[in-house]
Amino acid sequence: MAVKPEAVSKSDKKNPSQQDDLSHLAKAIISNAGVGIYIIQHGKFVYVSELYQKLSGYTDTELIGTYSLNNIYSDDREMVREEAIKCLKGESFEPYEYRFIKKNNKVMWVLETITPIVYKEDRATLGSFMDITERKRMEEALRQSEEKYRTILESIQEGYFEVDLKGNFTFVNDSTCFLLGYSKEEMMGMNNRQYTGKEDARKLFQIFNKIYNTGSRLKDSIGRL
DSSP states (O other), X not given: OOOOHHHHHHHHSOOHHHHHHXXXXXXXXXXXXXXXXXXXXXXXXXXXXXXXHHHHSOOHHHHTTSBTTTTBOGGGHHHHHHHHHHHHTTSOOOOEEEEEEXXXXXXXXXXEEEEEEEETTEEEEEEEEEEOHHHHHHHHHHHHHHHHHHHHHHHSSSOOEEEOTTSBEEEEOHHHHHHHTOOHHHHTTOBGGGGSXXXXXXXXXXXXXXXXHHOOOOOOOOOOO
């Protein structure tokens, strides 16, 4: 049976009310997504959501038609370009982090994901943009705290070490290395049972197991290395 082209085109078209519903739905999704949304074509912005504008400090009129890499921290631009290419080629689906220069010249850490789309019958890039500055600040504070903690442990005269659940060394200070006569490189990843008598190894295993299961501290445990 032959089908008239006119019939196909009419049946494929959505009526105005359906188009309005989809438009309202798309706006609702974008406004409640919790991330800034943008669309890029030929390297330039063609759409930026309200949240993207709020996060970046720029208005849509200031962004539309400008290159998307303009406001990325200069040291991060090449990395962002490479990550974007991998995502668009389907070689990577992981979000990536970089520094963004806001309109007030403050640096904002961003977590971004992108995907290829078709927009107005042309290839484009859809991106999501999330502010992770506070998370990065907390990570840096934790790193500095751990670094300070490690420095203190390195300077004490008593031997100090840390092991994983299998008893493998994950950290040893200089005093431990001096007492056992090994370098840090030799000890890292090795098991504490290699330096402990069989009887004491069983006791230490029971101690470690108790601490792990109860979370309680245990003092004055004696063993022979």
